[in-house]
Amino acid sequence: MAKSEVKVLGAWSSPFAMRPIIALNIKSVEYECVQEEVGCKSEFLLKMNPVHKKIPVLIHGDKLVCESLIIVEYIDEVWSSAAPSILPSHPYDRAIARFWADFVDDEFYIAMRESSIAVGAEAKQAAIEQMVDGLALLEDAYVKCSKGKPFFGGNQIGYLDIALGCFLGWLRVTERFNEMKLLDEAKTPGLVKWAERFCADPAVKDVMPETDELVEVANVIAKLRAAPAPK
């Protein structure tokens, strides 16, 4: 497919926008990135995703697909003949991958966001503890899903690897702001090694932002949040 027929409307610092890009890289599909600016929603985005007004949006010819995990499944299904498969092949393994991917979005990400916006030390500490508990569960899931192989998905990056892996950049930002290790050899030995492999993978390494760059974005977002609303 010609490059211009596949576009990802995203932002380089967005973990959610990283998901379709990694999936397209895995499938060796060429695409164009259309970057949204942090803190401002373009007319184009409002037109492409009028319901949620959020990145990412996959533009595939005349088709629009929204919501990052739905886009990943779409990519896996459309380019099904392009190995490797992103979803596991067995229905039960697929259900387990979907379960933990939802956990990442509904619990782990929410705790990570809360840790950055919570007001007061107690609320921030509670969010951090929720992240730690979440990572302990994900460590356990990693051991069970990977069955001794390098990734949640086995020998290749799969659906749950993408779902969780896209947060590694922001996890490091959270670690830096809170002067602590969230992924560590003692509590999450499997995830520590997995994170190294994930970030070094050819489908990921040029997509994963540097921690310093994300810290800059975090500071911009904090300023926007603190600024008075426009009159």
Added chain:
Amino acid sequence: MAKSEVKVLGAWSSPFAMRPIIALNIKSVEYECVQEEVGCKSEFLLKMNPVHKKIPVLIHGDKLVCESLIIVEYIDEVWSSAAPSILPSHPYDRAIARFWADFVDDEFYIAMRESSIAVGAEAKQAAIEQMVDGLALLEDAYVKCSKGKPFFGGNQIGYLDIALGCFLGWLRVTERFNEMKLLDEAKTPGLVKWAERFCADPAVKDVMPETDELVEVANVIAKLRAAPAPK
């Protein structure tokens, strides 16, 4: 498969627990229902779904699957040879069905729940308006997805029909408590007819609770909520 090999841990009044049951009915799979009591989590549930501690759980032989929409996809994939298919066959139609199913859970259901627990007339009114806006979007989605056929999924009940349809009982409860019509001929003509067809479908009609029964459950839940926490 023997009946005892497929169990649904649920509750007759739960819209989420209704989803796997409708899916199993569509696939003509025999199952046993294990009922949880409203307002109390059994030891069995805590063991079956230790992460979220929520119904429904599908127990399929030695496999446990949690999260209602994930269970529906699992059922569709495991009993793939049992027609009809629950997910649409084309990847784009699947993505659209998944998008609106997520919308139902993340926006519509949240607004419905908020309308019942919101404190103060203003907050309650805001939640009701959010439901009305959501139903307008879903009416539009129905017209586009069904393409003139009876269901979102075409001629048969499909994934999005199950996702939205399971809330019809509680929608009627919300209408009764607020003395208003949320589904009406003027604003949502397609959904009005769709709801009638959905509730009359053989896979649904013995599963959809009566409004009077759900009102009783709503009153029990309200009393539990108002009761002081146990010491």
